[in-house]
Amino acid sequence: MASNTSMVLNDATAADPASAGAAPDISVVIPVYHERENLPDLVARVGEALGVTRWTFELICVDDGSRDGSAALLADLARTRPWLRPVALARNYGQSTALQAGFERARGRYIVTLDGDLQNDPLDIPALIERLESDPDVDMISGWRHQRQDKALSRRLPSMLANRLISWATDVRLHDYGCALKAYRREIIERLHLYGELHRFIPSLAREVGARIVEVPVRHHARTRGQSKYGIDRTFRVILDLVLIVFFLRYRQRPLHAFGGLGLWLLAPGALILLYLLGVKLAGEDIGARPLLLAGVMMVLMGVQLIVAGLIGELLVRIYHEGSARPQYHTRALPAPDAGERQP
Template identity: 65%
Template structure:
């Protein structure tokens, strides 16, 4: 009988968008870092609808590097969709991500893989660009604000959510589905499904070729995404608590206003028909009722989501987590 193909050890997933000047060096550097390790690996470069010749260059490189597996998206969907495409195509037991601009150092990958092998209790290693080589105003300041906001909102405290260099166990990453621009929140989403995360300082280089795709406007998009993440973590399975709580906050004062006006009308004979307070009371009560109704509809939708296809509200491990004494230095240098 023909032998079964061996499972891939490592899948390296890299979104690429208009990086024709970098993809050649990127593929070469990843090969130089991974081939000496002896691990079975694949490099999945996802061309996100580039308008330059990035896709063609990847196709040419794949002819001479059998471990390079390019994916070509029909149009520019964004980094989140590109990562999701890469995760779904990945066959490795460990999945590594990094950016395609070579600001992350591929030479750090073997050290992170060794660290993951030494820490069976860890599900994800997140890189930390401790000595970041970027402009202070347009890149470092927005990133620091965003990291603080995300850590506060999610409860998963990391110095550098935006560092693309990360290592995941495949069991964790296959539990996560990315939509919109949720690639920034992968550590928080991983923690939500039970992952243990450590953060490790990694090297960072200034961009030498191509142009950056990020700007200060990213901070404002992060704030909007945080609203969804906060709701996802706290109220996804109990939307009535979210909408109902706000609804009661409107409904209660509105009802008190209407009761007070009713006492004035029927007990004291006051004319309340032309008073603005009557309109305020009705509006507060109406808003409260509508919000509670939205919460009830949300509860119905959650049950529709889980019950027809038997989606579980919990996940089980194969066995107890391997415990490892924590060191005082929680961010070892590579």
């Protein structure tokens, strides 16, 4: 993956001797923003949950420009924990960028994400990894907070509406898109590139790159320290981002079908209107002052412009794939044949 070193003020990867050793089995990536009060317990709980398992692990905490001393505290905690790798971004970029920064530094075969507010329980991580190891038909596991402890209606209502809307629009049916506790196979993360606020739609993006997704219930705890960063206004941002993700998933490689289709819907009736008015004109009637003439001309012009925009989009897609050598598809390993089906 490409490295965004220009965004990083202090990257502990270079200073951490563990980064030069063997890659761990699990990389836990946690974006952090103004969570200083929760960090000691968070780091301790991750260590307790994974330290007793058979897997090696690393914890990558990405401080997203906090101004409460979170970065300094993470650096202090890392002095006695070789598996803790803090990263400090130069300013607040948002959760998607913080996750991407962590993904680019993750070295594990499995990658787990969770929030830094202690509402997700690190004790759920081993069960998620066991599922990935035992079931080759699963590439991503999304947590479902089936017994949410959030009491505020300003959090529960927007979340419920967003989950239903996103499931309907993307056709990836999940109960809880907002749960940060998720586990992935490494190859899925390597195919994803997050920006803006696309972290809300990671399951949809993961399915687009070939991930087979399951949802499992996980524990959820009420926030006891710090303040929530979410509110009712988040719902409106989700709607705008949903327009982007639907376009991205359906028309990324065929923008002419989106713009051209809409253009034809305008061009066809506009052309029929003008043909009708032409017949009226030939019959001797005056059409210069008729509003229908202006409507027909505008519809034809807008339709032509949209079709041209679609053609330009097709050229850009071609340049994107051929110039950057990015694949248009992904493959997975073929399943091994059953012993009974092998030829003697």
